[in-house]
Amino acid sequence: MNKTIVALDFSTREEVMEFLKGFQEPIYVKIGMELTYACGLDIVKDVRALGHHIFLDLKLHDIPNTVKGGMKNLAKLDVDIVNLHCAGGIEMMKAAIQGLEEGAVNGKRPLCIGVTQLTSTSKEAMNEELGIPGEVLDCVIKYAKNAKEAGLDGVVCSVHEARAIHEACGKDFLTVTPGIRLSDDSKDDQKRVATPAFAKEEGCDHIVVGRSITKSANPQQTYFDIEEMMK
Numbered sequence: 001m002n003k004t005i006v007a008l009d010f011s012t013r014e015e016v017m018e019f020l021k022g023f024q025e026p027i028y029v030k031i032g033m034e035l036t037y038a039c040g041l042d043i044v045k046d047v048r049a050l051g052h053h054i055f056l057d058l059k060l061h062d063i064p065n066t067v068k069g070g071m072k073n074l075a076k077l078d079v080d081i082v083n084l085h086c087a088g089g090i091e092m093m094k095a096a097i098q099g100l101e102e103g104a105v106n107g108k109r110p111l112c113i114g115v116t117q118l119t120s121t122s123k124e125a126m127n128e129e130l131g132i133p134g135e136v137l138d139c140v141i142k143y144a145k146n147a148k149e150a151g152l153d154g155v156v157c158s159v160h161e162a163r164a165i166h167e168a169c170g171k172d173f174l175t176v177t178p179g180i181r182l183s184d185d186s187k188d189d190q191k192r193v194a195t196p197a198f199a200k201e202e203g204c205d206h207i208v209v210g211r212s213i214t215k216s217a218n219p220q221q222t223y224f225d226i227e228e229m230m231k
């Protein structure tokens, strides 16, 4: 299975198709809000038709009943992974799983992972703006345990928390880690960043990589170089 999930943060179908043209074998891609809000959910079907694995990143966060209904409809798209914000709480996460089970295609629901603290959030912002005291790690572990209790399959976290999450929630509990930067890349809006090599060392199950690949001079080569680093 591909370790790298490429964030297709494009605003047109043409850019997506142009990017994917460079890949003969299926890869793992992430379709998020930028692309979905531009192209609608039809883009999911188009990318699936090319054989690629899909993490549909719409980060649901609402009352339990609304999330349940939303997840039921997302499950029908037969994607591999969907996500939500753990901050919605255990009842919301349980409702999400119920919705996914109700919408499951051929009895198989998508994996569901919870965003703990966004990799763009620093300790200072979490303490002062979000009003959550303490270390980011403690909050992330708490949210991961909640996600596990609710029946989720894993979490989105930074590389720096993945090892502790596996220790707290078991090694089969997925850690999907964005905030990946190659050593000479700019951090942009990310705060808790790490290299692919460090992600491998920390045992991350998947890394999510956007701009380091999509904005590189040779995106396909950069992708294969990163996959190689993760082996």
Ligand SMILES: O=C(O)c1cc(=O)[nH]c(=O)n1[C@@H]1O[C@H](COP(=O)(O)O)[C@@H](O)[C@H]1O
Residues within 6 Å of the ligand: 007, 009, 030, 032, 057, 059, 083, 115, 117, 118, 119, 120, 156, 157, 178, 179, 180, 188, 190, 208, 209, 210, 211, 212
């Ligand atoms: O859920 C996500 O995928 C996500 C969670 C998170 O905490 N941080 C984060 O960056 N992401 C996503 O991962 C991708 C990172 O993009 P780059 O910073 O360009 O590599 C973006 O598509 C984000 O939406």
